[in-house]
Amino acid sequence: MPPRISSSSRTIHVSELDPASFAPFGEVIQNPITHVGTPSLQTVGANQGSAVKWLNVTKMQNWYELGSSRKPASVSMNMFVCKPRNLEQKDEKSVFPVKIMERHPFTPQTFVPLGLSKEDRGTCYLVIVAPTLPVQVRTSKEDGGLGPAYPVPSPRTKRSLRERLLGARPNLFTNDFSTSTTPAAASSSDEPKPKGPGFPDVDNVRAFIARGDQAVTYGPGTWHAPMVVLGEKAIEFVVVQYANGVALEDCQEIEIQAEAGGEGIVVEVGDASEHTMSPRAKL
Numbered sequence: 001m002p003p004r005i006s007s008s009s010r011t012i013h014v015s016e017l018d019p020a021s022f023a024p025f026g027e028v029i030q031n032p033i034t035h036v037g038t039p040s041l042q043t044v045g046a047n048q049g050s051a052v053k054w055l056n057v058t059k060m061q062n063w064y065e066l067g068s069s070r071k072p073a074s075v076s077m078n079m080f081v082c083k084p085r086n087l088e089q090k091d092e093k094s095v096f097p098v099k100i101m102e103r104h105p106f107t108p109q110t111f112v113p114l115g116l117s118k119e120d121r122g123t124c125y126l127v128i129v130a131p132t133l134p135v136q137v138r139t140s141k142e143d144g145g146l147g148p149a150y151p152v153p154s155p156r157t158k159r160s161l162r163e164r165l166l167g168a169r170p171n172l173f174t175n176d177f178s179t180s181t182t183p184a185a186a187s188s189s190d191e192p193k194p195k196g197p198g199f200p201d202v203d204n205v206r207a208f209i210a211r212g213d214q215a216v217t218y219g220p221g222t223w224h225a226p227m228v229v230l231g232e233k234a235i236e237f238v239v240v241q242y243a244n245g246v247a248l249e250d251c252q253e254i255e256i257q258a259e260a261g262g263e264g265i266v267v268e269v270g271d272a273s274e275h276t277m278s279p280r281a282k283l
């Protein structure tokens with residue numbers, strides 16, 4: 001059973017998915033020519049001049065060396081066929097209740113929708129994310145007695161307490177991934193770093209609505225809700241990430257339960273007349 005945390009009642013309003021607003025959580029992949037606000041990317045000509053090649057549209061870095069198993073990971077490409085979710089009604093609005101979040105501690109994960117165009121407004125998907133809280137000592141009451149949800153390397157040889165603390169990821173002195181007690185200087189690389197072992201900050205959940213001509217990359221270790229498709233039909237996504245086959249290192253889940261008497265976290269998706277599950281004319 002995954003660890004469980006509770007949340008007070010919160011209604012989250014959706015924003016359009018754009019690279020700047022989504023930057024703390026990952027990247028939006030979209031054609032810079034047709035989407036205003038795409039960060040500048042390097043471009044080269046390709047295919048005898050018949051193609052424009054935008055370089056490094058997302059950052060795919062493998063961080064599995066930080067996992068306790070030290071088992072190497074390789075690239076994995078899967079297809080998720082995601083059906084539209086059932087929505088609940090609240091005050092004449094359609095809402096999606098957020099009851100589970102998950103993260104991939106050591107890898108980014110990219111969802112590329114297939115076969116949808118920008119004009120296909122009847123089908124779209126929600127990207128629901130949360131910041132990661134700083135690590136804090138949790139009581140067994142708070143985490144259901146299941147212990148930390150993040151793998152910490154086990155010592156291989158007898159080492160001093162200080163050495164053992166320095167070996168923990170993230171570093172207990174600096175809450176980053178270095179083995180020094182001095183906080184890491186800003187990295188020269190712009191690779192996003194794993195978010196660390198904290199639980200999701202349920203007070204600051206964000207929800208973005210993505211259209212069919214946008215793909216999304218959750219940054220390494222970013223808490224997110226399992227994919228939420230809205231509208232009329234299933235969306236096929238090609239999903240690219242690293243994986244090493246160690247369940248706890250590939251994916252970690254947490255349940256979010258409503259505080260007593262409350263409704264927990266809901267994402268308000270629109271008027272009840274929108275995003276119905278039955279076929280209807282395109283908008």
Ligand SMILES: NC(=O)N[C@@H](O)C(=O)O
Binds near residue numbers: 109224
């Ligand atoms: N995001 C999502 O829908 N699911 C996953 O991240 C997964 O790996 O199961």
